[in-house]
Amino acid sequence: MRKCIAFGLCGVLIMAFVVLTQAQMSDKAQLGRELFHDPTFKGTIDPSKATGLTCANCHADFDETANPDGVIRAGHSVVGVPHRGEAKGGMIKGADFARAAGGGGFCYEHFLQRVPHDKVNPTAIPVEHAEALMAYFEVISGDNKGPEFEMAMLDKDAIKKAGEDITAMSGDASNGWQLFGRACVACHPTAKKAGIGPQLVRSRAPRNIDATMARWAGKIRGGGSLMPFYAPDILSDQDIADIIAFLRDQIENTAK
Numbered sequence: 493m494r495k496c497i498a499f500g501l502c503g504v505l506i507m508a509f510v511v512l513t514q515a516q517m518s519d520k521a522q523l524g525r526e527l528f529h530d531p532t533f534k535g536t537i538d539p540s541k542a543t544g545l546t547c548a549n550c551h552a553d554f555d556e557t558a559n560p561d562g563v564i565r566a567g568h569s570v571v572g573v574p575h576r577g578e579a580k581g582g583m584i585k586g587a588d589f590a591r592a593a594g595g596g597g598f599c600y601e602h603f604l605q606r607v608p609h610d611k612v613n614p615t616a617i618p619v620e621h622a623e624a625l626m627a628y629f630e631v632i633s634g635d636n637k638g639p640e641f642e643m644a645m646l647d648k649d650a651i652k653k654a655g656e657d658i659t660a661m662s663g664d665a666s667n668g669w670q671l672f673g674r675a676c677v678a679c680h681p682t683a684k685k686a687g688i689g690p691q692l693v694r695s696r697a698p699r700n701i702d703a704t705m706a707r708w709a710g711k712i713r714g715g716g717s718l719m720p721f722y723a724p725d726i727l728s729d730q731d732i733a734d735i736i737a738f739l740r741d742q743i744e745n746t747a748k
């Protein structure tokens with residue numbers, strides 16, 4: 493009986509704790525959380541420009557190392573963003589850092605609204621949205637510094653070389669299929685079906701399949717217009733070689 497009372501008390505205390513920690517999420521942070529999952533940004537994005545993508549398509553808002561869910565996201569977790577102080581390899585820093593939602597302002601223009609890379613203004617995101625996103629990142633981060641990674645911006649030649657090096661490796665097509673499912677389906681629903689990205693495997697095989705595979709491997713490492721790049725700590729060279737082996741298999745088994 494005594495145990496039961498103690499247990500009951502504990503339960504009440506736990507409940508109170510949960511309610512308290514939830515109450516700590518300010519209206520601002522709550523708005524940030526909703527924006528993170530909203531392709532319309534509360535209706536402020538012009539429907540003719542929207543891609544349908546959300547921040548959550550490419551970034552976890554939890555600690556993926558501690559609680560992996562198996563999804564491979566092109567961007568790193570936003571846990572730890574407020575501790576970073578700069579983004580895009582130092583291109584966004586100082587007062588611009590918070591104003592650009594820790595770098596998210598770049599993605600807001602480019603990935604949610606198709607603004608071309610060289611036209612993006614990372615501080616064009618409305619100030620109240622930048623503040624809301626940062627407030628949310630602070631709540632989910634606490635002291636957690638988030639993942640450590642290096643940002644290397646690859647130029648055209650480096651992307652070409654990466655593509656050639658990767659296609660020189662041998663890959664495991666069945667592992668590649670699983671990686672494709674975990675990483676690519678938000679935009680390429682299957683290898684044979686177009687989504688935000690184009691249909692990859694068509695009824696007619698590409699004329700020079702080796703050159704095409706090298707170009708594709710480079711595209712995965714380096715990104716494209718709306719296609720995000722995948723850094724080596726997210727997809728290793730071997731991972732990309734496996735995905736290429738899968739796509740090559742699909743081409744050889746379906747296309748003529």
Ligand code: HEC
Pocket residue numbers: 528545546547548549550551566567568569570573576578579580581593594595596597599600603604625643718719720721722
């Ligand atoms: C199509 C994928 C995609 C979408 C959608 C996307 N991002 Fe990103 N984001 C990336 C990639 C790739 C990077 C660069 C790698 C990294 O830093 O994680 C990045 C970088 C970032 C960074 C860190 C920049 C740095 O270099 O430190 C932040 C913060 C961020 N994004 C927030 C957001 C927010 C907020 C949204 C929604 C408005 C969003 N992203 C939407 C792919 C995306």
Ligand code: HEC
Pocket residue numbers: 545566672675676677678679680688689690692708709711712715716717718719720722735
């Ligand atoms: C956020 C959406 C998005 C994600 C996620 C994405 N892609 Fe793409 N992908 C695109 C778009 C859009 C294009 C076309 C624009 C371009 O080529 O730059 C494209 C182009 C490609 C191409 C080039 C096709 C061609 O014929 O030129 C390949 C190959 C490709 N994607 C493979 C992948 C693989 C593999 C993954 C997962 C590791 C992936 N994509 C993830 C959007 C995406």
